[in-house]
Amino acid sequence: MHTLDVITKKRDGGELSREEIEFFIRGYTEGSIPDYQASAWLMALFLQGMTDRETHDLTMAMAHSGDTLDLSDLTRSTEGGQKLLVVDKHSTGGVGDKVSLMLAPLVAACGVPMAKMTGRGLGFTGGTIDKLESIPGYRTDLSVEAFKAQVEDIGVVLTGQTADLAPADRKLYELRDVTATVESIPLIVSSIMSKKLASGADAIVLDVKVGNGAFMTTMEEAEALAHGLVRLGEQAGRQVVALISDMNQPLGWAVGNALEVREAISALHESGPRDFREHVLTVAAEMLQLSGRARDPNEALTLALDKLSSGAAWRTFRAMVEAQSGDVSAIDDPENLPQASLVEPVPAPRSGYLEGIDAAEVGLAVVDLGGGREEKGQPIDHSVGVVVHHKVGDLVQKGTPLFTVHANDEGRLEKARERVLAAHTFSDGPVQPLPLFYRRIVE
């Protein structure tokens, strides 16, 4: 088989065989196919598209390009003789998306093991690993052995990618990023699913964000992505539920690493923003059903609410932080989390109904403050961020706090204030609040 023939076939609109896709992925992973051939192939895939069969074969080839985790022997997945499925969750990324911080301990407290590897932030979206690292001492570089032992022990782990999972996807993703071949549904879904399959998930809840703070800005794009993910999961023999959720304003109030950890801790104590709490409970209920832990939505929600109000979810979070060497005094009293030196509430410039908050602009303001990164590998400041005080639809009174900027530099504070102020728009008449979820898509 020849690399050029595979590129030519796709260039001319042909359907690649499984063997051709595996040949290309293997060659690119090993390095025998150079970047410049892979990028020509990616552009041909982008423009000529891929059938569901090709997308599935690409996903499986990438999923098997490196190590794969087998979590099926986790003793904790057996509950009363019943084998629970290993369930995972993936978000397509948004602003203020701190869901995993609360979701993982909550679901684990319900008896479903959560062995989750997660990532860092880039651009206007944050990353769970960055957020966790604002807890002093918290380790995100566990070995595969430590990872598995911790799930066995306390039922939950939230860490960075430890094993060399789906290296083909990582390599291709980096190449797509610099060759204008990111925004392709088949390439996006195969990238997401290959990692989830390599990390041993039997069932997956996909949180597909749509809106001004998401990669998919239109419902049409989000639906195409959600359907693609669900079909692909089906083909791979996995149970998949996709939820299309709103990202036309930040999720919750806090945007910024330590600020989001603090908000998650509040929510675990049944305080904090209502939208964030409801979002987490909805996703948790889906996961409890997929795993086999709950039979129906009612049972799932009842169980989750119970573990939240009893403090079990909070205790599981605390045990996880402790197991991963985090300083529990910083979560027992969040005043001990990193704090910015300058905290400035910004008053509403007018009275009116809040019409919109451009979430991407809020995310970028936090990047400007030093709380995110424009390029991979940049260090970040965990203490900075923005806390919004209103959600779309709220009636806001002029002069009352609209949002608060947490900064460590006067100039940056000024810049963030202007940017976030401009991101808020007002209306004289009533504005409909935004829903949390738009669609639930299953095969």
Next chain:
Amino acid sequence: MHTLDVITKKRDGGELSREEIEFFIRGYTEGSIPDYQASAWLMALFLQGMTDRETHDLTMAMAHSGDTLDLSDLTRSTEGGQKLLVVDKHSTGGVGDKVSLMLAPLVAACGVPMAKMTGRGLGFTGGTIDKLESIPGYRTDLSVEAFKAQVEDIGVVLTGQTADLAPADRKLYELRDVTATVESIPLIVSSIMSKKLASGADAIVLDVKVGNGAFMTTMEEAEALAHGLVRLGEQAGRQVVALISDMNQPLGWAVGNALEVREAISALHESGPRDFREHVLTVAAEMLQLSGRARDPNEALTLALDKLSSGAAWRTFRAMVEAQSGDVSAIDDPENLPQASLVEPVPAPRSGYLEGIDAAEVGLAVVDLGGGREEKGQPIDHSVGVVVHHKVGDLVQKGTPLFTVHANDEGRLEKARERVLAAHTFSDGPVQPLPLFYRRIVE
């Protein structure tokens, strides 16, 4: 301006501005744009196409990416007070295409300076430089100064590319070769024309080959290419004539470097194959008219025939070989050119009308013999080759010589014999001879 934006714009079917094209070509030539971004861009150009305006801008950007030759001050271009145009010729490549060897001295003998840089062979097509190097001592690496001085002195030079002309084209061509982005009309025409413009041509005759021994195998493709070249020349303010010529059998009889030089020498002495002689005279007549040396086809042909029969063309060839340090004893008596140790005439396996000769197969048989190269930089054996004894339409008698193989190795000879035999097909009924030219295209 950002590289990613330019790739994205073309990916989405947009028309690139001149500034965007120049930005990309400059960046790629300098190395600030890496191969993997250029190949994604090339695939997008391939699949989304280019407007005539974009093709023109790409051509000009590549033409000006390195040195450019100015031949306008050649004193010999002034003939009786009239300034002749600098005229060049380009062939899209074929099998047995030794046209430049005879054309350049013939046109020069008619008083039109021929300062021609030419290339090496790759794959089934030969290259003029390789052919000339079968003359012992012949230098193809003249400096720009020596190149210009020789045209001033004797009116003709045939050498390899000396100045660093159109380096962007060279770099992009190598990348296209390994990324399945070769067969694009806008990319092909801009590649051809950028080199011709950089080398200072005012007027160009394009010999567009069509058939089983050419890159364009259908008339439709050849016409699209010819029209693209003519339109592009027009836009660049150059006079361009495209001739679509037949390449469904080798041109002339000889295929192989020294064998082709020998055939060109025969033709300069008014001997040799009729098709080759007529092909050269037709192209020469076009060039004499384009340069301003002849007013009409009749005057042009009369002049060329006169210079051929008077021996002036041959003497010009001989002067060129001498000026470029070639051993004139090897052209005065071609027995002194490199000769293969094994010369085997192969008899016709049957009687009948010759229906076809697959020219690409003949070319590849010569590569197998060592007379061509599969990869750049390979050394070649100048002495080997194949001489066909019949043209399509000939009535062939069983047992008489069909072709002759010149080889230096028994095994290779055997392989070439079988391959060339299989390339000949016969018919019981009469077969129409093939024309030399199909179309003449001017704006």
